Amino acid sequence: MSAPLSPDLLARFAALVGERYAITDADAQQPFLKEWRDRYHGKTPLVLLPGTVEEVAAILELANETGTPIVPQGGNTGLVGGQVPHAEGNELLVSLKRLDKVRAVDPDSNTIDVEAGVTLQRVQEAAEAAGRFFPLTLPSEGSCTIGGNIGTNAGGTGVIAYGNTRDLVMGLEVVLPGGRIWHGMRHLRKDNTGYDLKNLFIGAEGTLGIVTAAVLKLFPKPRSVGTAFIGVDSPAAALALLNVARENGGGTVTAFELMPRIGIDFVIRHVADARDPIEGSYPWYVLLEVSNSAEGGVNEALEAMLMTAYEQGYARDAVIAASLEQAADFWRLRELLSESQRFEGGSIKHDVSVPIRLVPAFLDKAIAAVEAFIPGARPLPFGHLGDGNIHFNVSQPVGGDKQAFLDKWEKTNEIVHAIVAEFHGSISAEHGIGQAKRKLLPGVKDPVELEMMRAIKATFDPKGIMNPGKVL
Amino acid sequence: MSAPLSPDLLARFAALVGERYAITDADAQQPFLKEWRDRYHGKTPLVLLPGTVEEVAAILELANETGTPIVPQGGNTGLVGGQVPHAEGNELLVSLKRLDKVRAVDPDSNTIDVEAGVTLQRVQEAAEAAGRFFPLTLPSEGSCTIGGNIGTNAGGTGVIAYGNTRDLVMGLEVVLPGGRIWHGMRHLRKDNTGYDLKNLFIGAEGTLGIVTAAVLKLFPKPRSVGTAFIGVDSPAAALALLNVARENGGGTVTAFELMPRIGIDFVIRHVADARDPIEGSYPWYVLLEVSNSAEGGVNEALEAMLMTAYEQGYARDAVIAASLEQAADFWRLRELLSESQRFEGGSIKHDVSVPIRLVPAFLDKAIAAVEAFIPGARPLPFGHLGDGNIHFNVSQPVGGDKQAFLDKWEKTNEIVHAIVAEFHGSISAEHGIGQAKRKLLPGVKDPVELEMMRAIKATFDPKGIMNPGKVL
Numbered sequence: 001m002s003a004p005l006s007p008d009l010l011a012r013f014a015a016l017v018g019e020r021y022a023i024t025d026a027d028a029q030q031p032f033l034k035e036w037r038d039r040y041h042g043k044t045p046l047v048l049l050p051g052t053v054e055e056v057a058a059i060l061e062l063a064n065e066t067g068t069p070i071v072p073q074g075g076n077t078g079l080v081g082g083q084v085p086h087a088e089g090n091e092l093l094v095s096l097k098r099l100d101k102v103r104a105v106d107p108d109s110n111t112i113d114v115e116a117g118v119t120l121q122r123v124q125e126a127a128e129a130a131g132r133f134f135p136l137t138l139p140s141e142g143s144c145t146i147g148g149n150i151g152t153n154a155g156g157t158g159v160i161a162y163g164n165t166r167d168l169v170m171g172l173e174v175v176l177p178g179g180r181i182w183h184g185m186r187h188l189r190k191d192n193t194g195y196d197l198k199n200l201f202i203g204a205e206g207t208l209g210i211v212t213a214a215v216l217k218l219f220p221k222p223r224s225v226g227t228a229f230i231g232v233d234s235p236a237a238a239l240a241l242l243n244v245a246r247e248n249g250g251g252t253v254t255a256f257e258l259m260p261r262i263g264i265d266f267v268i269r270h271v272a273d274a275r276d277p278i279e280g281s282y283p284w285y286v287l288l289e290v291s292n293s294a295e296g297g298v299n300e301a302l303e304a305m306l307m308t309a310y311e312q313g314y315a316r317d318a319v320i321a322a323s324l325e326q327a328a329d330f331w332r333l334r335e336l337l338s339e340s341q342r343f344e345g346g347s348i349k350h351d352v353s354v355p356i357r358l359v360p361a362f363l364d365k366a367i368a369a370v371e372a373f374i375p376g377a378r379p380l381p382f383g384h385l386g387d388g389n390i391h392f393n394v395s396q397p398v399g400g401d402k403q404a405f406l407d408k409w410e411k412t413n414e415i416v417h418a419i420v421a422e423f424h425g426s427i428s429a430e431h432g433i434g435q436a437k438r439k440l441l442p443g444v445k446d447p448v449e450l451e452m453m454r455a456i457k458a459t460f461d462p463k464g465i466m467n468p469g470k471v472l
Numbered sequence: 473m474s475a476p477l478s479p480d481l482l483a484r485f486a487a488l489v490g491e492r493y494a495i496t497d498a499d500a501q502q503p504f505l506k507e508w509r510d511r512y513h514g515k516t517p518l519v520l521l522p523g524t525v526e527e528v529a530a531i532l533e534l535a536n537e538t539g540t541p542i543v544p545q546g547g548n549t550g551l552v553g554g555q556v557p558h559a560e561g562n563e564l565l566v567s568l569k570r571l572d573k574v575r576a577v578d579p580d581s582n583t584i585d586v587e588a589g590v591t592l593q594r595v596q597e598a599a600e601a602a603g604r605f606f607p608l609t610l611p612s613e614g615s616c617t618i619g620g621n622i623g624t625n626a627g628g629t630g631v632i633a634y635g636n637t638r639d640l641v642m643g644l645e646v647v648l649p650g651g652r653i654w655h656g657m658r659h660l661r662k663d664n665t666g667y668d669l670k671n672l673f674i675g676a677e678g679t680l681g682i683v684t685a686a687v688l689k690l691f692p693k694p695r696s697v698g699t700a701f702i703g704v705d706s707p708a709a710a711l712a713l714l715n716v717a718r719e720n721g722g723g724t725v726t727a728f729e730l731m732p733r734i735g736i737d738f739v740i741r742h743v744a745d746a747r748d749p750i751e752g753s754y755p756w757y758v759l760l761e762v763s764n765s766a767e768g769g770v771n772e773a774l775e776a777m778l779m780t781a782y783e784q785g786y787a788r789d790a791v792i793a794a795s796l797e798q799a800a801d802f803w804r805l806r807e808l809l810s811e812s813q814r815f816e817g818g819s820i821k822h823d824v825s826v827p828i829r830l831v832p833a834f835l836d837k838a839i840a841a842v843e844a845f846i847p848g849a850r851p852l853p854f855g856h857l858g859d860g861n862i863h864f865n866v867s868q869p870v871g872g873d874k875q876a877f878l879d880k881w882e883k884t885n886e887i888v889h890a891i892v893a894e895f896h897g898s899i900s901a902e903h904g905i906g907q908a909k910r911k912l913l914p915g916v917k918d919p920v921e922l923e924m925m926r927a928i929k930a931t932f933d934p935k936g937i938m939n940p941g942k943v944l
Contacts, residue, residue, distance in 0.1 A: 106827070106829055107715070108711060108715065108828060108829035109827045109828040109829040109830075109860070110828070111827070152664065153664050153668075155662050155664075159661065159662060160661075163639075164662060166668065167635075167639065176920070176924075180920050181920065182918060182920045182921055182924070183918050183920070184918065184921060186896070186898075187827035187828075187860075187896065188825050188826070188827065188860060188896075188897065188898050188901070189631065189632075189825065189828070189858075189859035189860055189861065190627050190631060190636060190825045190856070190859050190860070190861045190898065190901040190902050191825060191898035191900070191901060192624065192625050192627075192675055192898070192900050192901065192902055192903065192904045192905070193898055193899060193900045193905055193909075193913065193916065193917065194675075194905060194913065194917065194921075194922075194925050194943060194944075195672060195675070195676055195680075195924075195925045195928055196625075196638070196671040196672060196674065196675055197921060197924050197925070197928075199668040199671035199672075200667060200668060200671075200672065202668065203664055203666075203667070203668055204667055208667075220718045220719050221719075223719070239580060243579070243580065243692075246692045246765070247692050247693075247695070247765060248765070248767075249765065250765070250766050251764075251765065251766070252724075252765070292723075292766075293718070293719060293720070293721065293722070293723065293724070294722050294723070294764075294766075294769070294773055295720075297766070297769070301766055353660050353661065353662045353663060354660070355578070355581045355583070355659035355660065356580060356581040356582070356659075356661070357578055357580035357581040358581075384662070386661075387661035387662050388581070388660060388661055388662070389661070389662045424658070424659065424660075425660065426658075426660050426662065426663035426664070426665055427665065428663075428664050428665050429660070429662040429663060429664065430662050430664055431664065432664045433664070433665055433666060437665075441665065441666065444665065445665065445666065446654060446655050446656065448648070448652050448653065448654045448655070449654055449656060449666075449669060450666075452648075452654070452667075452669050452932075453666050453667045453669070455931050455932075456667055456669075456928070456931065458931075459927050459928065459930075459931045460924075460927075471666055471667075472666075
């Protein structure tokens with residue numbers, strides 16, 4: 001790491017945004033440095049809050065000239081430490097929060113232009129106000145920003161129908177490390193005039209430049225949405241159900257979430273008014289959502305499909321939400337799965353994906369391996385089966401020592417990731433690499449691919465000022 | 473351009489694939505050099521037909537070592553000369569046709585693994601045989617290959633619902649200029665482990681490496697498809713209809729093609745059994761297709777939507793296909809538009825896109841400008857309104873001199889492209905840059921973007937052996 005930054009240089013940076021938006025006070029810096037799970041502890045001499053794209057450009061120009069490392073930040077909700085400076089305190093944090101304008105909404109073209117600091121929820125609301133739908137949805141949508149979503153190629157439950165953030169971006173405005181601005185705010189569904197640069201910046205976690213604005217795709221609002229909670233015997237049965245639902249569900253499958261019984265148990269045990277949507281107990285559950293642009297008819301199709309699935313043995317029991325409130329209750333069970341784990345002691349987490357067909361075999365093998373390594377450990381794998389993305393969480397043994405369990409984090413990761421590799425999967429399906437998985441990357445990436453990544457980094461950011469020590 | 477290739481070097485290349493697959497005979501070379509519209513005239517001392525990925529790698533290794541230029545080719549159906557060697561005859565043509573295996577079909581994961589030389593039609597058929605649907609469709613699908621589709625990011629009529637080829641690719645296998653193989657055949661819907669390299673090669677027109685295989689996405693087969701032929705007053709009315717259809721059409725809008733009356737006239741005049749689907753004559757027509765995974769009900773929803781559109785004035789008259797045969801007749805009118813132009817003399821073509829909302833204003837201005845420049849010229853703009861992509865073709869004045877008209881090709885392009893620029897559009901929506909538009913690129917691209925493209929080219933292909941003189 002480089003030397004501490006001189007007061008003189010810091011003053012030059014501060015002058016670019018004005019004193020009010022150059023934060024040095026430790027307390028005032030806290031919201032930018034304190035990561036919500038308290039896992040990464042960052043330090044910086046200066047938090048910069050530029051108010052215009054030109055100010056971002058001036059910051060990166062000076063940073064490049066002086067070799068000053070920059071950590072870009074959106075809503076500070078990332079899960080892998082990508083948005084947190086290192087503990088040495090010689091990096092500047094650039095928050096994009098003040099770039100928070102919705103520049104334009106065009107319902108005819110189904111596009112919205114937003115600056116990087118606009119929260120995901122505001123994007124959703126602006127789309128709604130224009131009679132349209134923006135499908136990205138995340139638990140942190142009230143505070144995460146679209147710039148962060150783009151930097152990390154955020155996923156969520158809607159990916160099965162609408163794709164990752166990458167698939168929702170039509171154009172970008174990006175400030176490059178030297179301070180030049182790429183005006184790539186295209187509104188074109190088709191444009192075959194050269195290399196696709198947009199996708200390089202999406203998911204690059206701020207290591208190639210700073211995204212300052214984006215053109216996003218909007219969609220027609222679904223007119224009818226059917227939501228079902230289904231008990232199934234196994235992940236294999238759930239997978240069969242997924243394909244039946246895709247073909248006969250009466251619309252587009254917009255969510256297909258797998259949950260183990262133990263997860264439902266945790267939620268019911270620890271959340272006051274949570275309860276089982278269906279009687280009896282099944283080893284696994286599926287939360288299925290089907291959306292259609294037609295007026296009504298979805299629930300009838302859903303019911304017919306579930307009846308067939310029941311007869312064919314894919315579904316053991318099921319209930320279709322009779323109201324928006326009941327649908328929200330189903331979703332609440334899913335959303336509280338992760339959170340309710342903390343009442344059960346320590347938890348070791350993984351965010352992995354494998355080809356969809358291989359999810360059942362992967363789960364069998366990973367569950368067995370973890371239970372063998374930590375007798376009594378309670379695997380709680382859940383997530384987006386329709387995308388092959390499983391949050392393979394493991395709760396500690398009942399009555400065991402929390403710290404002793406958590407000390408096995410890395411080794412458990414190793415065991416699970418080795419099985420992921422065997423199934424040709426990914427060790428970071430949606431959260432990214434950041435600081436958390438940086439050291440794991442060389443072990444899982446094709447060396448040719450890693451070399452291409454390094455060559456691109458060196459080409460775009462030869463001085464290595466953009467979010468150093470993240471990803472690569 | 474570099475010096476002629478020595479017989480010794482050619483023999484070394486030929487040895488890599490075996491004599492049978494190293495074509496020097498002029499007649500045998502013709503299918504690879506003769507471009508179907510006879511616009512580009514290429515020459516090569518050697519057509520190489522490698523049979524394995526390793527042979528492709530050996531070719532690029534030797535090419536890189538010796539600085540030998542390589543032109544990769546799929547089905548030789550490209551429209552911008554990207555697949556054709558230059559006339560100097562010092563480039564080797566590498567055809568991927570022998571890499572023609574469907575490696576795997578996985579209906580559970582909804583993926584198919586194919587080699588670059590598999591024709592688009594074979595991909596569609598393999599999907600169909602597995603009970604799935606591959607949505608890319610092109611007039612040339614019987615002969616174009618998936619490698620070429622990927623290299624050019626092919627579009628077509630299904631883009632409105634399924635996206636461009638880019639959106640259909642999950643993983644790639646690519647041979648890099650130095651001969652190394654990138655094994656990127658991922659089957660993952662979610663994978664956030666570093667930079668997105670896949671999209672760099674898609675649409676790069678063979679200038680960064682050779683795609684040898686791909687993992688493609690499959691979809692559930694639509695169970696009901698409704699097809700309507702609709703007379704409208706103007707592109708603005710068609711645009712209003714598009715949004716109504718998206719919201720109330722009873723399913724996903726899978727095609728929305730705009731056609732002018734003059735185009736229908738041409739087809740009816742020159743194609744034996746073609747006839748007007750609806751009585752009377754309207755200035756513009758829309759071919760609308762709506763698809764749904766539900767069993768039936770699409771036509772009823774389509775009819776109700778069209779009734780509303782009629783009442784609100786967006787639609788003047790409409791007919792819904794009562795049979796697959798009738799739907800095919802509608803499509804035939806659309807597909808013959810371009811071809812039937814040749815019976816009307818010379819035709820100057822453009823493949824442009826603008827933001828969807830701006831299509832009506834763009835058409836007004838471009839039609840007026842072309843008519844002012846060439847009195848009597850007959851603009852025939854048609855295409856994928858739902859993607860903002862218009863094939864802005866212009867037929868010569870009745871009774872005029874063909875060559876005198878065609879001599880105005882470049883100047884007409886200039887006029888139309890200037891209007892495209894004003895509307896923030898693209899001068900190549902789906903055909904690519906190739907040789908045809910290479911010189912236009914610097915005039916229409918953001919200089920920062922062009923510089924990034926050049927930097928990437930220099931990083932990936934420092935010796936400039938990959939398809940030189942194309943794109944950049």
